[in-house]
Amino acid sequence: xxxxxxxxxxxxxxxxxxxxxxxxxxxxxxxxxxxxxxxxxxxxxxxxxxxxxxxxxxxxxxxxxxxxxxxxxxxxxxxxxxxxxxxxxxxxxxxxxxxxxxxxxxxxxxxxxxxxxxxxxxxxxxxxxxxxxxxxxxxxxxxxxxxxxxxxxxxxx
Amino acid sequence: xxxxxxxxxxxxxxxxxxxxxxxxxxxxxxxxxxxxxxxxxxxxxxxxxxxxxxxxxxxxxxxxxxxxxxxxxxxxxxxxxxxxxxxxxxxxxxxxxxxxxxxxxxxxxxxxxxxxxxxxxxxxxxxxxxxxxxxxx
Numbered sequence: 405x406x407x408x409x410x411x412x413x414x415x416x417x418x419x420x421x422x423x424x425x426x427x428x429x430x431x432x433x434x435x436x437x438x439x440x441x442x443x444x445x446x447x448x449x450x451x452x453x454x455x456x457x458x459x460x461x462x463x464x465x466x467x468x469x470x471x472x473x474x475x476x477x478x479x480x481x482x483x484x485x486x487x488x489x490x491x492x493x494x495x496x497x498x499x500x501x502x503x504x505x506x507x508x509x510x511x512x513x514x515x516x517x518x519x520x521x522x523x524x525x526x527x528x529x530x531x532x533x534x535x536x537x538x539x540x541x542x543x544x545x546x547x548x549x550x551x552x553x554x555x556x557x558x559x560x561x
Numbered sequence: 562x563x564x565x566x567x568x569x570x571x572x573x574x575x576x577x578x579x580x581x582x583x584x585x586x587x588x589x590x591x592x593x594x595x596x597x598x599x600x601x602x603x604x605x606x607x608x609x610x611x612x613x614x615x616x617x618x619x620x621x622x623x624x625x626x627x628x629x630x631x632x633x634x635x636x637x638x639x640x641x642x643x644x645x646x647x648x649x650x651x652x653x654x655x656x657x658x659x660x661x662x663x664x665x666x667x668x669x670x671x672x673x674x675x676x677x678x679x680x681x682x683x684x685x686x687x688x689x690x691x692x693x694x695x696x697x698x
Contacts, residue, residue, distance in 0.1 A: 405578040410571075413666040415641055415693065417566040417602050421628035430627040432604055434641055434693055436666040445574040447589050469578035469585040484665075486572055486591055494657075494672055512649075513658045515672035520639070521570040521593040522669040524659040527647045527684050544672045557572060557591055 405470040407445055409559055411438045411484065413523065440559075443483070446474045449555040452493060456540035461497070464539065464558060482560035484525040487541075489516040493552040495541050515544070516554070562628045566597040566695070570668070599698040603632050606691040609648060614682030619694050634696040637677055641668040641693045647684035650692060653677065660684065 414435040421428040446466035450457055459465060461482070463475045476482050487495040496513035514522035543552050572591040577584070603624040609615045619634035626632050640657075642650045647662035653675025661667040662684065681690050 405576065408575045408577075410573045411665075412569070412571045413641075413668060414569045415566065415666070415668075417564060417597075417693075417695075419562065419564050419602065419627040421562045421626070423628070428627040428629075432602065432693065434643060434666055434691065436643060436664060438665060445576060445589060447574075469576040469587045470580070471578075471585075486570070488591070488593065492670070492672060511658055512660055513655070514669040515657050517670040517672065519593065520568070520595060520670055521591065522659070523570065524667045524669070525647075525662045525665050526660055527662045546673060555591075557574070557589060559572075559574065 405468050405472075407441065407443045409440045409443055409445060411486070411559070412436070443559055443561045444468075444474050444476065446558045447555065450541070451551055451553050452541045452543060453551050454543050454545050456542035459539040459541075461537045461539055476558070476560055482526055482558050484523060485514070485556055485558050486521055486523045487514055487516050487554065487556040488519055488521050489552045489554040490519050491549055491552060492517040492543065492547055493541060493554045494544050495522070495539065495554070495556055497537055497539060562626050562630070564598070564600055564602060566602070568595040568597065569593070597695065600638075601632050601634055601696045603634060603694045604691065606689070608687055608689050609681045609683050610687050611683040611685055614680050617679045617681065617692065619677055619679065634677070634694060636696050637671050637679070637694045638697045639668070639670050639695045640679060641666055642681070642690060643667070644683075644688045644690040646688055648688045648690045649682045649684060651680045651682075
């Protein structure tokens with residue numbers, strides 16, 4: 405099995421102002437473009453509520469083109485996750501509660517609203533073991549609608 | 562002053578397998594295009610570390626818009642960040658937390674309780690970062 409992957413993010417803001425005899429344009433662009441091969445990818449879709457749908461970090465339950473379950477190593481071999489939810493949802497590693505910042509990049513918590521893609525990366529580093537952890541997908545309790553449709557894609561090696 | 566923006570995110574993964582005279586192709590394509598009109602945007606860049614990091618208050622960054630006025634956000638609806646070699650950005654008191662490594666852009670909507678500050682911490686040593694925060698009208 406082989407994977408050819410491509411992830412692109414591009415954001416362009418045009419901030420313009422018109423005053424007497426003076427037009428001003430401030431342009432902001434933030435973009436990245438990644439391609440990779442011989443990696444792994446897993447895709448998961450479903451619905452969730454305020455109680456989290458949970459998935460094992462190493463085996464989220466996706467079958468690759470070779471008919472085998474896609475499994476990531478207990479070391480951190482996931483490079484990134486993209487997440488989409490309607491009307492809104494949150495995807496986090498291990499916790500639904502407040503997520504601490506750890507210098508080991510072992511935590512993240514991203515949110516999507518109205519189908520907007522949220523995306524985070526994870527640093528490759530020896531000893532950054534995420535194997536026993538669980539992915540949680542849920543609707544934040546601050547929101548009124550209690551169910552959401554979601555999809556997430558994990559990629560790595 | 563007027564803000565117009567586009568946000569484009571796409572991911573394409575072609576998963577192929579060949580064995581015993583069998584060729585299998587699975588293609589996952591993820592795409593999202595958004596047009597934003599109005600609202601306010603702030604961009605902050607700098608250097609952060611892996612101990613205290615830096616805390617950015619979106620109501621007081623010193624960023625100026627095209628009209629030369631200081632921009633102050635009362636809330637943040639979306640953040641995007643990039644960093645080298647790697648950074649973590651936490652919005653609020655843990656409402657959302659995301660990582661950006663090797664100059665790649667990470668993005669999230671901001672859902673959840675907490676203050677509106679963004680804390681940017683390096684994953685190791687020191688890192689440079691660029692943080693974009695957007696507030697809808």
